[in-house]
Amino acid sequence: MAAPLTLLLLVAVTVRAALYRSSLADLISERVEVVSPLTAWKRVVEGLALLDLGVSPYSGDVFHETPLIIYLFHFLVDYAEITFMLADVITAVALYLSVKDYNKQVFRKQKYALEADRYPLDCLELIRSPKEMQYIPLKVAMFYLLNPFTILSCVAKSTCGLNNAVIALFVLSTIKGNVLLSAIFLSLATYQSIYPLTLCAAALLYLLQRQYIPVNLRRFSFWWFVAQYAFMYLGSLFVIVGLSFFLLGSWDFLPSVYGFILSVPDLTPNIGLFWYFFAEMFEHFRLFFLCVFQINVFFYTVPLSIKLKEHPVFLIFMQLAVISIFKSYPTVGDIALYMAFLPVWSHLHRFLRNIFLVSCVLLACSALFPVLWHLWIYAGSANSNFYYAITLLFNVAQILLVSDYFYAFLRREHHLSHGLYLKRKDGSEATLVLK
Amino acid sequence: SHAAIKIQPMRQFFSSGHTNNWAVLVCTSRFWFNYRHVANTLSVYRSVKRLGIPDSHIVLMLADDMACNHRNPKPATVFSHKNMELNVYGDDVEVDYRGYEVTVENFLRVLTGRLPPSTPRSKRLLSDDRSNILIYLTGHGGNGFLKFQDSEEISNVELADAFEQMWQKRRYNELLFIIDTCQGASMYERFYSPNLMALASSQVGEDSLSHQPDLAIGVHLMDRYTFYLLEFLEDIHPSSKANMNDLFKVCPKSQCVSTPGHRTDLFLRDPGSALITDFFGSVRKVEITMETINLTEPIHFVNEERQKETYSYVDQLPVSEIIHQKPKQKDWHPPDGFILGLWTLILLVFFKTYGMKHLKHIF
Numbered sequence: 001m002a003a004p005l006t007l008l009l010l011v012a013v014t015v016r017a018a019l020y021r022s023s024l025a026d027l028i029s030e031r032v033e034v035v036s037p038l039t040a041w042k043r044v045v046e047g048l049a050l051l052d053l054g055v056s057p058y059s060g061d062v063f064h065e066t067p068l069i070i071y072l073f074h075f076l077v078d079y080a081e082i083t084f085m086l087a088d089v090i091t092a093v094a095l096y097l098s099v100k101d102y103n104k105q106v107f108r109k110q111k112y113a114l115e116a117d118r119y120p121l122d123c124l125e126l127i128r129s130p131k132e133m134q135y136i137p138l139k140v141a142m143f144y145l146l147n148p149f150t151i152l153s154c155v156a157k158s159t160c161g162l163n164n165a166v167i168a169l170f171v172l173s174t175i176k177g178n179v180l181l182s183a184i185f186l187s188l189a190t191y192q193s194i195y196p197l198t199l200c201a202a203a204l205l206y207l208l209q210r211q212y213i214p215v216n217l218r219r220f221s222f223w224w225f226v227a228q229y230a231f232m233y234l235g236s237l238f239v240i241v242g243l244s245f246f247l248l249g250s251w252d253f254l255p256s257v258y259g260f261i262l263s264v265p266d267l268t269p270n271i272g273l274f275w276y277f278f279a280e281m282f283e284h285f286r287l288f289f290l291c292v293f294q295i296n297v298f299f300y301t302v303p304l305s306i307k308l309k310e311h312p313v314f315l316i317f318m319q320l321a322v323i324s325i326f327k328s329y330p331t332v333g334d335i336a337l338y339m340a341f342l343p344v345w346s347h348l349h350r351f352l353r354n355i356f357l358v359s360c361v362l363l364a365c366s367a368l369f370p371v372l373w374h375l376w377i378y379a380g381s382a383n384s385n386f387y388y389a390i391t392l393l394f395n396v397a398q399i400l401l402v403s404d405y406f407y408a409f410l411r412r413e414h415h416l417s418h419g420l421y422l423k424r425k426d427g428s429e430a431t432l433v434l435k
Numbered sequence: 436s437h438a439a440i441k442i443q444p445m446r447q448f449f450s451s452g453h454t455n456n457w458a459v460l461v462c463t464s465r466f467w468f469n470y471r472h473v474a475n476t477l478s479v480y481r482s483v484k485r486l487g488i489p490d491s492h493i494v495l496m497l498a499d500d501m502a503c504n505h506r507n508p509k510p511a512t513v514f515s516h517k518n519m520e521l522n523v524y525g526d527d528v529e530v531d532y533r534g535y536e537v538t539v540e541n542f543l544r545v546l547t548g549r550l551p552p553s554t555p556r557s558k559r560l561l562s563d564d565r566s567n568i569l570i571y572l573t574g575h576g577g578n579g580f581l582k583f584q585d586s587e588e589i590s591n592v593e594l595a596d597a598f599e600q601m602w603q604k605r606r607y608n609e610l611l612f613i614i615d616t617c618q619g620a621s622m623y624e625r626f627y628s629p630n631l632m633a634l635a636s637s638q639v640g641e642d643s644l645s646h647q648p649d650l651a652i653g654v655h656l657m658d659r660y661t662f663y664l665l666e667f668l669e670d671i672h673p674s675s676k677a678n679m680n681d682l683f684k685v686c687p688k689s690q691c692v693s694t695p696g697h698r699t700d701l702f703l704r705d706p707g708s709a710l711i712t713d714f715f716g717s718v719r720k721v722e723i724t725m726e727t728i729n730l731t732e733p734i735h736f737v738n739e740e741r742q743k744e745t746y747s748y749v750d751q752l753p754v755s756e757i758i759h760q761k762p763k764q765k766d767w768h769p770p771d772g773f774i775l776g777l778w779t780l781i782l783l784v785f786f787k788t789y790g791m792k793h794l795k796h797i798f
Contacts (some may be wrong), residue, residue, distance in 0.1 A: 051767045071769050071777070181788055239780065246773045 004138055005096060012092070012145035013085055013196055019155045020081050029156040033369050036329035037266045038064050040191070041157035044073055056248065058256035061266070065159060066192055067244035067253050084154050087165040091337075092141040094168035098175040098346055100137040104280070105175075107133065121417035126412060128347055136343050144245055146341035148366075153333035160333030163192055167337060170196075171316060174203045177210045183232035191240050194261055195323045201305045202319055204229055204313035215309055250261070262294060264328045269387055271369070272330040273395060274386040290357075297326040309408075314409055319343045321402040325395055342405075351408035354400050361397035365390050453567040453608040456628040456717040457560060458483045458493045461542060463574030463583045465534075470513070470654040471645050473501045475661040477523040478515045483569065486716030489506035493562055494545055496532035498574075498584055501696055508652060515657050515665060533559050539589045544710040545601045546570075554565040556623040569613070569714045572659065576616030578639055579624075581730040609702070611714040614661045617642040620696040632679065632702045632709070636660030636686070637693035644692050659691045671711050673718055679706040689699035 014139065019025060026073070028034055029041060037043065047063030047070065076083050078233040097159075107130060113119060114127070144150055153160050170185035180204055189196035204226060205215065213221050244253060260266070267275045274293060281289055300322050308315040317338060324334035351353070368390050375382035411432045422431065460483075462476035480495055502511050502524045513524040528756050534542060545560050546548050555563050562568055574581055580588040612633040619635030626633065636643040638659065645655035646662040657665070663686040683706075699706045703744055712718045725737050 054767070071773070074767070074769060178788060180784065184784060243773060243776055243780075247769055248774065249770075 003287055005093070005141060007090055008138065008142055008145060009092065010090065012151075013041075013334055015151060016085050016088070016154050017081075019151065025154070025155050028152055029158075031152075031156070031370070032269055032373070033332055034152045034156045035158045036270050036331050037268055038261065038329045039158040039160045039331060039333070041159070044069065044159065045077070048073060048077060056250065056252050057164075058252040064257055064259055064260045067247040068191070068240070069159060069162070071247060080157055084157050084161045087161040088145060088150060088154050091161070091165045091168040092145045094172040094314070095144055096137045096141040096164070098168075098172040099140045099341075101175050102344070103133045103136055117379050119416055123415050123420040126347075126415060126420065131270075132347070136346070139343035139346075139366060140340055143343055144336060147336045147339060149332035149336040149339070153331065153336065158331060158333055160331050161274050163189065164333060164337045166192065167196060167320070170203070174206055174316075175313070177207065179207055179229060180232055182207065183229055184236045187233050187237040187240060191237060193327070194258060196298055198301045198319050198323065199316060200229075200233065201301050202312050202315040205305060205309055205315065209310075253418075261328055262290075264290065264293075266329075268331055269373075269384065269391075270331065271389070271391050272328065273326070274328050276391070277386060294324075294328070297323060311409070311413075316347070317344075318402060318406060322339050323399070325398050325402075345405060345409065348405065348408035348412060351411045353407070354404045358397050358401045358404065361393060361400075365394040365397065369394075441581060452565070453713065454565040455562070456488050456492060456567050456569070456714070457562045458488050458571070459496075459545060459560060460569075460571045461496040461537065461573070463498050463572065464582060465584055467499075467501070467504055467506045468654055469499070469574075470501050470652070471657050472573045473497055473499065474513050474515050474657050476571065477513050478521075478529065478657070478665040479571045479668075480528070480611075480659060481523050481525065482665065482671075483715050486668075486671060486712060488671055488715075488717040490527075490529045491557070492717065493529070494531050494558070495529065496537045496542065496545075497530050498534065498537040500534065506653075514649065514652065514660070517647050517656060519649070521522040523680065529557070536585070537584060537713060539583050539587050539593075542589065543593065543597050546597045546606075548604065548606060560606070560608050565608050566606070567714055568607045568610045569614075570610065571613045572622070573584070573615040573658070576614070576618055576622065577619045578618050581614070581616055581622060591622045591625045594622060595627055598626060598631060599628045602630070609704075609709070609713070613664075615643060615658050615664075619643060626698070626701060629701055631698075631705055631707065633698040634682065635735050636691065636695045639695050641693040660686045660693070660695060663690055668711075668715065671715065673712060673716050675709045675710075675712060679709045679711070682711060727788070 007208055019028075035041070043063050044065060047057035047065065050059070050063070051070065051074075069194075072083075073080070107128070111129060119127070150161075166185055166189045170182060170189055173181035173185055186196060186199060187204060189199070207229065208215055208222065208225060211225070213225055216222055237422050245251060264274050264278060267279045277289065277293070278286065301319065304315055304318055304322075308318070320338040320341070324330055324338055327334065369387075372382055372390055374384045374385060376387050458480075460476050460480050461474045464472040476495070476497060479759070480493065483493065501507060502513050506563045509519065511524065512522045515521050515523045527672070527701075532545075539588075545558070548560060550559055572581060576582060579591045582588050591787070598612075601610070607630070609630045610632070612623060612631060612669065614633070614634070615636040616622070618637060618639050618641065623633035623635060624639075637660075644659050646657045646659045648655045667682070667685045679699075686695050688694050690764075702709070
C-alpha cells in the first residue's frame with residue numbers, strides 16, 4: 001500500500017505547488033471562507049514583523065496565533081509553502097495509518113462477535129469483509145488531500161492546516177494506544193484552539209476500551225486511568241503554556257488567543273454562525289448569547305459519549321464535526337478534516353437517507369459563497385443577509401450530513417443486534433427512526 | 436551727515452488719523468427682480484476698488500447671484516446703466532459672502548469680529564483703531580429695520596449696538612455708513628458711538644426709488660441714489676480733494692424723488708475736512724524726506740561658520756529622518772531558555788515513546 005500512497009502524496013504536492021505558483025494564491029488567501037482572523041497567513045507575517053520591530057505581536061488586534069507558532073515560523077517563514085504542504089502530508093499519512101489500524105481492530109472485533117454468534121442470522125450482509133476494507137485508508141488519505149477545501153486552505157497558507165496535522169497525529173496516537181502521546185497531542189491541539197478539549201472524552205473512552213478497563217463509574221481502575229490521563233493532559237498543557245510565557249516573557253498571549261476565541265470580538269463574515277448574530281446583538285445581551293453559543297460546542301460531548309461509548313472512533317468523528325460547525329471562526333479547512341473520515345463509514349451508505357440532498361446543498365453553497373460575497377461587497381446589490389443565508393444553509397447541510405451518518409451508524413448497530421428485518425409486535429414491518 | 440530736517444506743517448498730511456481703509460458692502464436681497472440691489476453694491480465695490488482699496492480689505496456680501504442667474508440674458512454681467520453701458524461685474528470681482536451666507540448673524544459677526552477660528556481671512560474684517568471703514572447697505576427696508584434674504588431683518592438698535600461694540604473694541608477710527616433702502620434714515624437714528632457719519636437715500640416715511648429699467652434685461656438696473664452716487668464717484672480720483680460736504684449734495688430731491696439724509700453729529704471732525712478718499716479710497720500717506728540715513732555696517736560671516744554641510748531642501752524636512760533611518764540591526768530571537776526547554780521536552784517524549792534503550796546508545 002505504500003506505493004499508491006506515495007503516488008497520491010506526489011499528486012497532491014504537485015497540485016498544491018502548481019497553485020502556489022499561479023496567481024490564484026493571492027486571491028485565495030484573501031477569501032473569508034478559507035482564512036479567518038485566527039488562521040490568516042497575513043496576520044502571521046504581520047506578527048513576526050511586529051516582533052522584529054521590537055513590539056509585542058499581541059499588541060493591537062492583528063495576531064491571534066499561539067507563541068509556538070511564532071517560534072515555528074520565526075525560522076520557517078521563508079519556507080512557508082513547504083511547511084504547509086508538509087503539514088498536509090503529515091495529516092494524510094497520520095490519517096492513513098490510524099484508519100488502517102482502526103480497520104484491523106474493527107475486523108478483529110467482528111471476528112470475535114461472529115465466533116461468539118452474537119449476530120442474528122439475517123444480517124450477514126451487513127458484515128464487513130477485508131476485501132472491501134482494503135482501500136479505505138487510501139480513500140481516507142485521498143479524501144483529505146484531494147478535497148478542494150484542503151487544497152484551498154493549503155494554498156491560502158492558513159494555519160488551519162497545522163491544526164489539522166496536530167489533530168490527525170492525536171487520532172493516530174490514540175488509535176495506536178499510546179497514552180502519553182495522545183495526551184500531548186491533544187494538549188497541543190487544545191493549546192492552539194480551545195475546542196479540541198471535547199475530544200478528551202472520546203480519547204478516554206477509546207483508550208479505556210483498548211486497555212480493557214470497563215467504563216464503570218464505581219470502579220477504581222476507571223478513575224485511576226482517568227486521573228492518569230488527566231494528569232498527563234493538564235500537565236503537558238501547563239508546560240506548553242509556561243513555555244509560551246518564556247518565549248515572549250509576558251502573558252499577553254492569553255487574552256489575545258483564548259480571549260479572542262471565546263469572546264469573539266472580530267465579526268468578519270465567515271462560514272460560521274457567530275458573526276451575523278453578534279453583529280446585530282444588543283450589548284446588553286451579548287454576554288448571554290456568547291455563553292449560549294460557546295456552550296453549544298461543548299454541550300454535545302456528554303450525550304454523544306453516553307450514546308456512543310462503545311464506538312469511540314465514531315465519537316471522534318462526530319465531535320470533530322460538531323467542533324467544525326459550531327466553533328467561533330470556522331473555515332473550510334476544519335470541514336475537510338472531518339470529511340476525510342467519511343470513507344471509513346462507507347459501509348453505511350445503504351442506511352443514509354439524505355445524502356443526495358446534502359451533497360447538492362453543499363456543492364451549491366460552496367459555489368454560491370463567492371458569488372454572494374461579490375454581490376454584497378463589490379456590486380452592492382445584496383447585503384449581509386444573503387451571505388448569511390448561504391452560511392446558514394451550508395451549516396444546516398453539514399448538520400444534516402452528520403446526523404445522517406449518526407442515524408445510519410446507530411441503525412446498523414441496532415440491526416446487528418436485532419436483525420435486519422424488524423418486526424413490530426403484531427408482525428408488520430417496522431423501521432427505525434432517529435428521535 | 437546733515438541732520439537738519441525741514442519741518443513742514445504736518446497738519447494736512449495726518450489730518451485724518453487713519454492708516455488703512457476697509458469697506459463692508461452688503462446686498463441683502465435675493466431674487467431676480469432685485470437685480471438693482473446687486474448692481475448697487477457692485478457699483479460701490481467698483482468705485483472703492485478703483486480708488487485703491489484692495490480686495491483683501493473689502494468684505495463683499497451679495498445675497499444672490501445675478502450674473503449667473505438663469506434669467507440673465509447676458510450671463511456674467513451686471514449692468515448699471517441701460518443699454519449695457521457699464522458692466523460693474525467685471526473680471527475681478529471677489530465675493531466673500533454669497534447666497535445664503537449673507538445673514539444678519541454673519542453681518543454682525545463680521546462687524547464685531549466674533550467669527551469662529553476657522554473663518555478665512557477673506558471673510559474677516561481685520562480692522563484696527565486706525566482703520567477708516569465704509570459700510571454700505573442696500574436692499575428692502577422699513578422704519579427701523581432692513582430685510583435680509585426675505586426671511587429675517589436687522590433692526591437699527593442692533594446696528595447701533597454693533598457699532599458700539601466696534602468702538603469699544605477699537606475696531607475703527609472713523610466709520611462712514613451709507614444705506615440705500617426705503618426709509619433708510621431710520622437705520623441711523625439710534626447710533627450713539629463716536630466718529631460715525633451716516634448717509635441714507637430717503638427719510639422715514641419715504642421710499643427710495645429705482646432708476647431705470649433696461650428693456651433687454653427686463654428689470655430695473657439701479658436705485659436712483661446709488662446711480663447718482665456712482666456718477667459722483669466716477670469723477671473722483673485718488674488725489675481728489677472733494678470732501679464730505681460734496682457727498683451730502685449727491686442726488687437732490689429733483690433727481691432722487693426722495694430726500695437723502697445724513698447725520699454728522701457723532702463725527703468728531705468737521706465733515707468739510709473729511710475727504711471722500713478718506714473712506715472710498717486707500718490713499719497712502721507718503722512722507723518725503725531729504726536727509727540720508729546711515730544704516731549700520733553689513734554683517735560679515737566669520738569664515739569658519741561657512742563650512743556647513745550643504746543640505747538639500749528635502750533633507751531638512753522631518754520625513755527624511757524617517758525614511759533614511761537604517762533598519763534596526765537586532766532581530767528578534769527566541770530566548771535560549773525557551774529553545775532548550777522545548778527541545779528537551781521533545782527529546783524526553785521521543786525517548787519515552789520509543790523506549791529508553793535508544794538512550795543508552797547515545798550516552
